[in-house]
Each structure stands twice: as structure tokens, then as C-alpha cells.
Amino acid sequence: xxxxxxxxxxxxxxxxxxxxxxxxxxxxxxxxxxxxxxxxxxxxxxxxxxxxxxxxxxxxxxxxxxxxxxxxxxxxxxxxxxxxxxxxxx
Numbered sequence: 001x002x003x004x005x006x007x008x009x010x011x012x013x014x015x016x017x018x019x020x021x022x023x024x025x026x027x028x029x030x031x032x033x034x035x036x037x038x039x040x041x042x043x044x045x046x047x048x049x050x051x052x053x054x055x056x057x058x059x060x061x062x063x064x065x066x067x068x069x070x071x072x073x074x075x076x077x078x079x080x081x082x083x084x085x086x087x088x089x090x
Contacts, residue, residue, distance in 0.1 A: 038070070038073070038074060042074055043073075043074050043075060046074055046075050046076060047075065050075075056076050057076075058070070058071055058074075058076050064087060064089050067087065068083055068087055071087075
């Protein structure tokens with residue numbers, strides 16, 4: 001098999017029989033992580049809602065652990081609150 005370049009990569013990847021050879025002799029370099037930051041106006045808005053007596057809830061498609069971390073970052077879920085009582089999956 002020839003060296004993979006940007007020009008020939010599409011043709012090489014179209015043939016699934018070559019995957020074993022293409023994916024061998026790889027070196028793990030590390031992980032990449034992305035975080036989509038919350039908009040700056042969100043946290044103050046949550047504070048205003050709570051001050052006005054509005055119960056703030058968050059519905060997301062994220063994993064439960066991710067949702068909990070974001071909820072804590074934004075003040076939706078406060079430190080010391082029982083996650084089992086306030087966080088649900090379904």
C-alpha cells in the first residue's frame with residue numbers, strides 16, 4: 001500500500017479491506033477535549049431568576065456527569081445539594 005496523502009486518502013478509505021493495514025503501526029499522541037462555554041449572560045440570568053423565586057431547571061442531551069458539572073458551574077445546582085434528588089435521566 002502506498003503512503004496516505006490528502007490527495008489519495010478518500011480512495012484509500014473507501015476500501016474497507018485496507019483498514020487493517022491503514023490502522024496498524026499507529027502511535028497514540030493524546031486526547032483532545034473541547035468545551036463549549038456557556039454564554040456570559042446565562043449565569044447572571046439564573047441569579048436573577050432565583051432571586052425572583054423562579055425555579056430554574058436544565059434539560060440537556062449531555063451525559064449526566066457533564067450536565068451536573070455545567071449545572072454547578074452556572075449555579076443551577078448548588079454545592080451540597082443532593083444530586084440524586086435533583087438530577088434525573090430518562
